[in-house]
Each structure stands twice: as structure tokens, then as C-alpha cells.
Amino acid sequence: xxxxxxxxxxxxxxxxxxxxxxxxxxxxxxxxxxxxxxxxxxxxxxxxxxxxxxxxxxxxxxxxxxxxxxxxxxxxxxxxxxxxxxxxxxxxxxxxxxxxxxxxxxxxxxxxxxxxxxxxxxxxxxxxxxxxxxxxxxxxxxxxxxxxxxxxxxxxxxxxxxxxxxxxxxxxxxxxxxxxxxxxxxxxxxxxxxxxxxxxxxxxxxxxxxxxxxxxxxxxxxxxxxxxxxxxxxxxxxxxxxxxxxxxxxxxxxxxxxxxxxxxxxxxxxxxxxxxxxxxxxxxxxxxxxxxxxxxxxxxxxxxxxxxxxxxxxxxxxxxxxxxxxxxxxxxxxxxxxxxxxxxxxxxxxxxxxxxxxxxxxxxxxxxxxxxxxxxxxxxxxxxxxxxxxxxxxxxxxxxxxxxxxxxxxxxxxxx
Amino acid sequence: xxxxxxxxxxxxxxxxxxxxxxxxxxxxxxxxxxxxxxxxxxxxxxxxxxxxxxxxxxxxxxxxxxxxxxxxxxxxxxxxxxxxxxxxxxxxxxxxxxxxxxxxxxxxxxxxxxxxxxxxxxxxxxxxxxxxxxxxxxxxxxxxxxxxxxxxxxxxxxxxxxxxxxxxxxxxxxxxxxxxxxxxxxxxxxxxxxxxxxxxxxxxxxxxxxxxxxxxxxxxxxxxxxxxxxxxxxxxxxxxxxxxxxxxxxxxxxxxxxxxxxxxxxxxxxxxxxxxxxxxxxxxxxxxxxxxxxxxxxxxxxxxxxxxxxxxxxxxxxxxxxxxxxxxxxxxxxxxxxxxxxxxxxxxxxxxxxxxxxxxxxxxxxxxxxxxxxxxxxxxxxxxxxxxxxxxxxxxxxxxxxxxxxxxxxxxxxxxxxxxxxxxxxxxxxxxxxxxxxxxxxxxxxxxxxxxxxxxxxxxxxxxxxxxxxxxxxxxxxxxxxxxxxxx
Ligand SMILES: Cc1cc2nc3c(=O)[nH]c(=O)nc-3n(C[C@H](O)[C@H](O)[C@H](O)COP(=O)(O)OP(=O)(O)OC[C@H]3O[C@@H](n4cnc5c(N)ncnc54)[C@H](O)[C@@H]3O)c2cc1C
Numbered sequence: 001x002x003x004x005x006x007x008x009x010x011x012x013x014x015x016x017x018x019x020x021x022x023x024x025x026x027x028x029x030x031x032x033x034x035x036x037x038x039x040x041x042x043x044x045x046x047x048x049x050x051x052x053x054x055x056x057x058x059x060x061x062x063x064x065x066x067x068x069x070x071x072x073x074x075x076x077x078x079x080x081x082x083x084x085x086x087x088x089x090x091x092x093x094x095x096x097x098x099x100x101x102x103x104x105x106x107x108x109x110x111x112x113x114x115x116x117x118x119x120x121x122x123x124x125x126x127x128x129x130x131x132x133x134x135x136x137x138x139x140x141x142x143x144x145x146x147x148x149x150x151x152x153x154x155x156x157x158x159x160x161x162x163x164x165x166x167x168x169x170x171x172x173x174x175x176x177x178x179x180x181x182x183x184x185x186x187x188x189x190x191x192x193x194x195x196x197x198x199x200x201x202x203x204x205x206x207x208x209x210x211x212x213x214x215x216x217x218x219x220x221x222x223x224x225x226x227x228x229x230x231x232x233x234x235x236x237x238x239x240x241x242x243x244x245x246x247x248x249x250x251x252x253x254x255x256x257x258x259x260x261x262x263x264x265x266x267x268x269x270x271x272x273x274x275x276x277x278x279x280x281x282x283x284x285x286x287x288x289x290x291x292x293x294x295x296x297x298x299x300x301x302x303x304x305x306x307x308x309x310x311x312x313x314x315x316x317x318x319x320x321x322x323x324x325x326x327x328x329x330x331x332x333x334x335x336x337x338x339x340x341x342x343x344x345x346x347x348x349x350x351x352x353x354x355x356x357x358x359x360x361x362x363x364x365x366x367x368x369x370x371x372x373x374x375x376x377x378x379x380x381x382x383x384x385x386x387x388x389x390x391x392x393x394x395x396x397x398x399x400x401x402x403x404x405x406x407x408x409x410x411x412x413x414x415x416x
Numbered sequence: 417x418x419x420x421x422x423x424x425x426x427x428x429x430x431x432x433x434x435x436x437x438x439x440x441x442x443x444x445x446x447x448x449x450x451x452x453x454x455x456x457x458x459x460x461x462x463x464x465x466x467x468x469x470x471x472x473x474x475x476x477x478x479x480x481x482x483x484x485x486x487x488x489x490x491x492x493x494x495x496x497x498x499x500x501x502x503x504x505x506x507x508x509x510x511x512x513x514x515x516x517x518x519x520x521x522x523x524x525x526x527x528x529x530x531x532x533x534x535x536x537x538x539x540x541x542x543x544x545x546x547x548x549x550x551x552x553x554x555x556x557x558x559x560x561x562x563x564x565x566x567x568x569x570x571x572x573x574x575x576x577x578x579x580x581x582x583x584x585x586x587x588x589x590x591x592x593x594x595x596x597x598x599x600x601x602x603x604x605x606x607x608x609x610x611x612x613x614x615x616x617x618x619x620x621x622x623x624x625x626x627x628x629x630x631x632x633x634x635x636x637x638x639x640x641x642x643x644x645x646x647x648x649x650x651x652x653x654x655x656x657x658x659x660x661x662x663x664x665x666x667x668x669x670x671x672x673x674x675x676x677x678x679x680x681x682x683x684x685x686x687x688x689x690x691x692x693x694x695x696x697x698x699x700x701x702x703x704x705x706x707x708x709x710x711x712x713x714x715x716x717x718x719x720x721x722x723x724x725x726x727x728x729x730x731x732x733x734x735x736x737x738x739x740x741x742x743x744x745x746x747x748x749x750x751x752x753x754x755x756x757x758x759x760x761x762x763x764x765x766x767x768x769x770x771x772x773x774x775x776x777x778x779x780x781x782x783x784x785x786x787x788x789x790x791x792x793x794x795x796x797x798x799x800x801x802x803x804x805x806x807x808x809x810x811x812x813x814x815x816x817x818x819x820x821x822x823x824x825x826x827x828x829x830x831x832x833x834x835x836x837x838x839x840x841x842x843x844x845x846x847x848x849x850x851x852x853x854x855x856x857x858x859x860x861x862x863x864x865x866x867x868x869x870x871x872x873x874x875x876x877x878x879x880x881x882x883x884x885x886x887x888x889x890x891x892x893x894x895x896x897x898x899x900x901x902x903x904x
Contacts, residue, residue, distance in 0.1 A: 094764060094766060095662075096658055096661065096662060096764075096765070096766035097764040097765055097766050097795075098661065099764065120662065121662060121664075122664060123664070144606070144611075154583070155606075157611065157614065158579070158583060167857065171853050171856070171857060172853060173851070173853050173854045173856075173857040174850065174851070174854050175854070175857075175858075177762075177829070177830070177831045177849070178764065178829055179762045179763065179764055179794075179795055179829070179830055179831050179834075180794060181571060181575070181580070181762055181791075181794040181795065181796050181831075181834040181835065182762055182831040182833075182834060183568065183569050183580075183618050183831075183833050183834065183835060183836075183837055183838075184831045184832040184833050184838060184842075184846070184849055184850075185838065185846065185849070185850055185854070185855075185858055185876065186615065186618070186619055186858040186861055186862060186876070187569070187582070187614060187615055187617065187618045187619070188615070188857065188858065188861060189614075190582075190611045190613075190614025190615050190617075191610055191611065191612075191614070191615050191861065193611060193614070194606075194610065194611055195610060199610070210666075211663075211664025211665070211666070212664065213664065214664075237526070237635065238547075238635070240637075240638035240639075240702075240703040240704060241703065242702060242703060242706075261703075261706045262705075262706050262709045262710060263709075264705040264706065264708075264709050265702075265703060265705045265706025265707075265709060265710075266706075267705075268703065268704075268705045268706075269703055269705075269706070308606065310604040310605060310606050310607075311604060312525045312603050312604055313524065313525045313526060314524040314525050341605065342604060343604065343605055343606055366603060366604070367604050368602075368604060368606070368607055368608055370606075370608055383608065384607075384608050385608060386607060386608045386609040387598060387599040387600070389592070389596045389597060389598035389599070390598045390599060390600055390609065390612055391609065392596070392598075393592070393598055393612055393864065393865060394609045394610045394612065396864040396865070397610055397612070397615075397861060397864045398610075399864070400860040400861060400863060400864040401857070401860060401861070412609060412610075
């Protein structure tokens with residue numbers, strides 16, 4: 001064991017010496033180097049740690065799988081990393097109710113394996129986030145992460161039905177419940193989703209599961225100009241086709257559509273979709289798997305920064321054109337867009353000028369851009385700000401729940 | 417009763433200057449129209465009712481309230497069933513009923529922007545010809561407003577598949593309780609920062625006044641298929657529900673009615689329902705082949721679970737007929753029982769048989785009948801407690817029975833309300849579901865928007881002052897008596 005930094009003592013008293021250690025190089029968040037890593041095992045331990053940190057003015061950054069610590073802005077400070085992976089128990093799986101409750105530190109892969117194994121059912125959490133199976137449930141809530149399946153199943157905003165969380169002052173609270181239809185009390189779930197570790201440490205989540213449809217069919221469109229590809233997207237929206245995913249990859253000039261349904265249903269939907277564009281074709285077997293691979297976690301695969309982008313449906317073509325112009329300039333660029341929603345991610349060179357060009361283009365189209373993976377040290381990258389009054393309200397919410405600014409200070413940029 | 421202090425001098429005049437004298441109501445009769453919402457047992461006279469026509473007018477009215485520390489209650493159509501729009505006697509009501517413009521129909525982007533006073537059904541009507549609809553369909557939809565839907569996060573029979581209001585609101589203009597204008601969300605999902613819009617939806621009018629809303633519209637399904645299964649008992653119908661869910665099928669709607677309900681429907685409106693212990697109405701929609709194959713599966717599952725008869729609608733007229741009994745269930749109840757109270761509880765659907773058995777036991781214990789007609793697919797129960805307020809003690813018994821049913825729901829891991837909201841009615845029951853610290857955190861979040869608690873005070877969260885009082889008797893909402901809307 002390395003020598004214990006002076007601050008470890010008080011925390012070790014709260015969670016036991018085995019759950020506190022000095023931070024190492026692997027614990028760095030970009031260029032920020034925390035002093036301590038604490039791994040509490042219960043909600044009450046989380047509360048004790050947060051209370052102690054807040055009393056001492058230490059900044060705490062919650063960490064789950066550690067897969068997305070570079071999302072959002074650069075925290076101003078980080079004294080303590082609060083590792084949630086000790087909170088990884090499955091609390092309940094009620095397959096007949098399509099609901100499960102689990103510790104926020106449980107990894108997505110572990111959850112899928114558990115709920116998938118329920119005899120007599122075939123269900124899962126319909127989330128395929130870019131950070132993959134190692135991400136924890138709490139981290140997925142905090143980042144509002146999602147992947148191509150968002151087209152049909154939404155994000156954590158749609159799947160989270162309840163949570164237990166701890167505020168910086170040690171208050172332990174619950175919101176929602178474990179039934180999907182529920183309007184009792186304020187919907188604090190929604191504040192937690194996408195809060196990037198700045199409002200509370202999530203310790204337990206209740207999630208909606210979905211049945212896995214038995215049959216899948218994939219349709220691919222390759223080649224063509226932005227407007228042609230977008231013509232396909234619009235035609236799909238008008239057709240009796242309910243895609244589970246509809247990914248547009250650019251500069252690949254590709255659209256991948258998948259329907260998941262009953263045997264007859266999948267077959268016919270795929271046929272209809274394939275008839276909507278001259279270059280569209282149904283692919284199966286190994287080829288379908290190959291396309292699935294190509295789309296998965298796409299913009300994260302290469303080097304560089306990754307930004308989230310969203311534009312109105314009618315602005316998808318001009319967005320693709322802007323991305324194509326960026327491609328023509330020669331810089332690395334890689335866009336994966338949910339074609340039925342107008343939201344997705346783009347990878348760019350870690351160059352503020354490239355980001356600025358894309359941001360202005362997206363905002364000009366009535367959309368917005370935020371950061372999902374920033375270059376380690378960069379702190380001056382501009383993203384789309386919220387409406388000014390909304391921003392004041394966000395600051396007020398942050399102040400109401402974390403008055404001392406203990407949790408991930410700075411990560412949200414403008415709200416603290 | 418104590419008289420509330422009258423409005424401070426000059427306030428009325430200032431309000432009149434903002435909205436025009438005609439739109440500030442102070443007469444006793446006018447104010448009385450606003451003294452309750454759909455839950456008529458709770459009543460209070462506001463000091464005045466103000467009816468602004470634009471966001472700018474709402475801002476000016478709210479600023480006056482803020483300046484004078486005058487509480488205000490936002491109100492849509494007043495169809496709420498939890499006393500959410502119940503006036504506060506020391507404040508005013510701000511009604512959105514004049515703000516009923518559809519501002520923009522943007523088919524290309526599949527969205528519609530409306531003023532908050534627009535009726536729910538008007539949105540679907542505006543896009544119907546183009547092949548779209550607005551999915552959340554509370555059965556009060558011909559009158560209830562989008563602003564009220566946002567405040568209550570309203571649902572409907574079809575939210576089993578399509579989700580609730582919160583899944584269909586993209587953006588909103590919120591006038592904060594101190595009169596600032598915030599644009600939350602927008603035309604594109606995932607806007608920057610905290611999801612304040614998600615918090616505002618379902619906040620029951622306590623964090624500001626929503627004046628404009630951008631809604632997502634949905635493509636009409638290619639096919640809709642409906643069946644009615646007759647079962648010997650609610651248990652066997654419940655087993656069919658469980659089997660459908662276990663088969664991985666998500667119907668658009670799945671509604672159940674018990675014998676008491678069916679008998680009431682038959683004796684008053686002759687819906688032609690089979691004589692049985694429970695009826696299950698299932699509707700599927702989607703692309704044609706998928707819809708049809710799942711429909712056959714559902715039919716088989718009904719039969720396998722003891723359905724004595726399965727009726728299938730072959731056209732729109734037959735579909736309407738199957739729904740008629742379901743939709744008319746509540747007004748039918750009004751005709752077989754002098755009074756009734758609608759409970760709105762949620763349970764994990766696997767607990768259906770157990771909870772329904774518990775309700776039967778309570779019927780015996782209290783000597784009152786309970787009719788069950790509910791959203792079986794998502795476990796949202798609406799037990800109707802039948803009573804006669806002229807019989808001494810009946811009203812109190814009905815109320816206690818309603819509370820005991822909620823206790824049953826909570827005991828199996830359910831919730832206090834699935835769609836009608838907490839409002840004033842259930843504020844004092846919040847501690848049954850949420851701990852003191854849960855509620856304290858909710859209050860902190862609320863106060864981030866409204867530190868002075870001027871906006872719809874006394875709703876959602878309990879206070880010691882509130883929780884001693886008891887509501888008066890229930891009377892059917894005007895719309896129900898008129899047969900315009902049913903209570904789901
Ligand atoms: C016959 C009948 C059937 C019903 N069926 C259903 C159903 O199937 N599903 C369902 O979910 N509900 C149902 N309801 C309940 C009710 O219709 C819904 O809650 C509806 O959303 C209320 O809308 P409203 O315009 O009448 O709002 P109100 O009753 O006027 O107000 C409801 C709440 O919203 C707030 N509010 C209203 N407008 C605004 C605004 N612009 N900004 C901020 N806050 C605002 C009020 O302060 C109050 O707290 C039914 C009611 C009746 C009477």
C-alpha cells in the first residue's frame with residue numbers, strides 16, 4: 001500500500017480503511033488529479049462521505065465505470081473521487097412487471113445478463129450506449145447516455161422510473177417508485193438524468209425493461225447525396241415501418257435501419273423500407289451483423305473530441321452537408337445520427353476551430369451542441385448555452401441541492 | 417370562517433390595466449365558477465379571477481402578484497381530479513382559457529406549438545388530415561387543456577404503448593413565479609443543461625405558469641384492432657393480462673371492467689357486453705402484419721386463460737361499440753349509485769389478483785360496493801367507491817375505504833396516483849409514500865423556482881396547517897353529468 005495522504009483518515013473512519021485509498025494516475029480526470037478515491041458500500045456511507053467532504057470544502061466527483069468522465073465541461077477541482085462500483089447489488093427483478101431495481105454501481109453488462117436470464121421471459125434494458133457494458137447504471141443516468149436503439153426506446157429519461165440519491169449535505173432521498181405509471185410527487189428523476197454528477201450521487205435506480213422482439217431485419221442504404229439519404233429517412237417516417245434503429249453515418253454516406261418484430265411483421269416492414277430508396281436493400285446474416293458492428297459506438301472509436309448534436313428533422317440534410325464540408329477540409333470527422341430524431345454524436349479533431357465551425361452550423365440550423373469527450377486539458381471549448389432564464393433556474397436548482405458546490409464543480413459549465 | 421384579507425388597494429386596478437377590465441372577474445357568481453376543479457369536494461373562493469390572453473400579460477399579472485406577495489393558482493379547464501386548481505382564498509386564479517391559439521403546425525418536423533389553453537383534442541384535430549395525432553389521450557380530452565396536461569403529466573388509455581405527456585412535450589415557455597420568461601427544452605430533444613422541462617411536467621402548477629408548449633406528434637398507425645374478452649372472474653382476466661405481458665406484447669390499450677361495472681353499463685346504456693365476471697378490452701395497433709399476428713396471439717391467450725367469449729371488432733363502428741361500455745362506465749355508475757368517489761392508485765401489474773381480492777374484502781368490511789374499471793396494462797386502478805351521501809356516515813366510510821385501497825396499493829410497491837395527481841386531495845397522504853427527507857428535497861427543488869411559495873401554494877406537499885382539514889362531499893363533474901367526458 002502506498003502512503004496514505006493526510007485527508008484519508010476522516011473518510012476511513014466512515015467507510016473503513018479498505019474503502020479509501022490515495023488516487024493514482026489512473027484516477028485522473030483529464031488533467032485533474034484527485035487526492036483520494038473512496039468506495040462506499042451503502043447509501044449511508046455515501047451520505048457520510050459527502051457530508052464530511054462538504055464540511056471540509058472538498059470537491060467530489062462521482063465515478064461509476066469511469067467510461068465518460070470527460071463528458072461535459074472540465075470540473076474546476078476534484079479532491080475526492082467517489083467510486084460507486086461498490087453499490088452494485090441487484091435489489092429486485094420483477095419480470096412480470098418489466099421492472100428491475102439495482103444499485104447505481106451495477107454495470108450494464110451485469111444487469112443485462114441477470115434480467116436476460118429470467119426463465120420464461122425474454123427481456124432487457126433497451127439501452128445500447130456508446131460506453132458499452134462496463135458503464136454503470138448510475139453513470140448512464142447521469143450522462144443520459146443512449147445509442148442507436150434510442151430511435152424506438154428512448155434514453156434513460158424514458159427508462160428510469162425511480163431513484164435513490166444522496167445530496168452533498170448527506171441527505172438521502174428517493175424519487176419516483178417502481179411502477180412505470182406514476183405522478184406522485186415532483187419528478188426529481190428528470191433532474192438526475194443528465195446532471196453529470198453535479199446534483200447528487202445516485203445510489204439506486206429503478207428501471208423499465210422491455211420485451212425483446214423475436215425477429216430482426218436490417219435494411220441498408222449506401223451512397224448518394226445528403227438530400228437523397230434524407231429523402232429515405234422522411235419516407236420511412238411516413239411508411240408503416242417502426243424502426244428500432246435508423247442510423248445515419250457520415251461521411252460513410254450510409255443509413256442503417258433495423259426493425260424488430262414478429263416474423264411476418266419484420267419481413268414486411270423490411271420489404272417496405274427497402275422499396276423506399278433505389279439503393280436500399282435488405283441484408284441478413286453475417287452482413288447484417290457487420291453493419292450492426294459498423295454502427296455501434298461509432299464516433300467514439302477514433303481519436304479526437306466527441307460532441308453531441310441535435311437538429312430539427314428538417315435540418316438533417318443541411319447538417320450532413322456541413323459535415324461533408326468538414327470532411328472535405330481533410331480533418332477527421334465522423335457523425336452517427338439517429339435519423340428519425342435528428343440527434344447523435346460527431347467526432348472531430350481536438351481543435352477548437354473545428355468544434356466552433358460545427359457548433360455555429362448546428363446552431364444556425366436551430367439545433368444545439370454539447371461535449372461528450374473533450375480533450376483532456378481543454379477547458380475553453382464553447383458549447384450551446386441554455387436560454388438565459390433557464391440558466392438562472394439551473395443555477396438555482398444547483399444551489400438548492402448542492403449549496404456549497406461540492407459535486408463536480410464546473411462540469412456543467414454555466415450552472416456550476 | 418375567517419374572511420381572507422381583501423386585495424391590496426390598487427391591485428385590482430393594475431390587473432385591469434394589464435388584461436382589460438372585462439377579464440378581471442370579481443363578482444361572487446363569476447368567482448364561484450372557479451371555486452373548485454373536477455374534484456368538487458374541495459372548494460374555496462378566490463379573491464379574483466384574471467384571464468390573460470398572451471404570455472406578456474401573464475408576465476405582467478405574475479409580476480404584480482410577486483410584488484404584492486399575492487398567491488396565485490394557474491388554471492386550465494378545471495377538469496383536474498385532485499384539487500390541483502383549487503383556489504387559495506387569499507389569492508387569485510390565473511385562467512389560461514383565453515390562450516387557445518394553435519401557433520404553428522410543423523409537419524416536416526413533426527411538432528405543433530400551441531398556447532397553453534388549447535384543448536388536448538384540438539391538437540389531434542389539427543393534424544388528423546395529415547395522418548398524425550397527439551398521443552396522450554385523457555378521456556377529458558375534448559376539454560382539458562395542454563397546460564393542465566403538462567402540469568399533471570396526464571395519461572390516457574393509450575399511454576400503455578405511447579407514454580405520458582412527459583414523453584410528448586419538447587419545449588415550453590414558463591413564466592416563473594417572479595415573472596421571468598424561461599424557454600425550456602425546444603424543438604430538438606436533449607437541450608443543454610438540466611432537464612428543467614422534465615421537472616416542470618407533472619409539477620402540478622406549482623413552479624410557474626406554462627404559456628406555450630411545443631408538442632411532438634405521432635404518425636397514425638397503419639392498423640388498429642380491438643377485441644373484448646369475457647372472463648368468468650377478474651382473476652382469470654388478470655391472468656390473461658399477465659400472459660399478454662409475459663408474451664412480450666405491448667398493446668396500445670388494455671382495460672378491464674369487473675362485474676359491478678358491466679352490470680351498471682348494461683342496465684343503463686345497453687352496451688351489449690356479455691354477462692360475465694370481468695371484461696377485458698384489448699387494442700393493438702401498428703404496421704398491419706405485426707398488428708394482426710400479435711392480435712391472434714392475444715386472442716389465443718385470452719382463450720387459454722378461460723375467456724368464455726372473444727368479440728372482435730371488424731370495423732370502426734364495431735370498435736366504437738366495444739369502447740362504448742368502457743367509456744360510459746363512469747356515467748353509468750352515476751346512474752346506479754347516488755354518489756361515487758374515484759380512486760387513482762397504481763400497483764405492479766403482477767399484484768392485480770391480490771389487490772383486487774383485498775378490495776373485495778374491504779367492500780365487506782365497509783359495507784360499500786366498489787366497481788373496478790381500470791387500465792390493467794399498466795396497473796393503474798380506478799376503483800369507484802359507491803355510496804349515498806344521504807345515508808349517515810356513508811361519505812366518511814367511502815373516504816376511509818378509498819384511503820384503505822391506496823394503502824393496499826402502497827403495500828405491494830405501488831403509488832398514490834398514476835395520472836390524476838396529488839394536488840390538494842392527496843397532499844396529506846404523501847408521507848405514506850415519501851419520507852420526510854424525500855419531501856424536503858422536493859421542497860428544495862420547488863423553492864428553486866418559487867422561493868416565496870406564491871404559485872399554487874398548499875398543493876402536492878403536505879403542511880401541518882393543511883393536513884387537519886377534510887374535504888366535503890363528491891359530486892360528479894359537470895362534464896360527466898353532461899356526458900361530454902368520462903372519468904378514467
Ligand atoms: C371526466 C374526466 C375524465 C378524466 N380523464 C382523465 C384521464 O383519462 N387521464 C388523466 O390523466 N386525467 C384525466 N382527468 C383529469 C384531468 O382532465 C387532467 O388532469 C387534465 O390534464 C387537467 O387539465 P385542465 O386543463 O382541466 O387543468 P386544471 O384542472 O385547470 O388544472 C390542473 C392542474 O394544472 C395546473 N395548470 C393548469 N394550467 C396550467 C398552466 N398553463 N401552467 C401551469 N399550471 C397549470 C393547475 O394549477 C392544476 O394544478 C379526467 C378528468 C375528468 C373530469
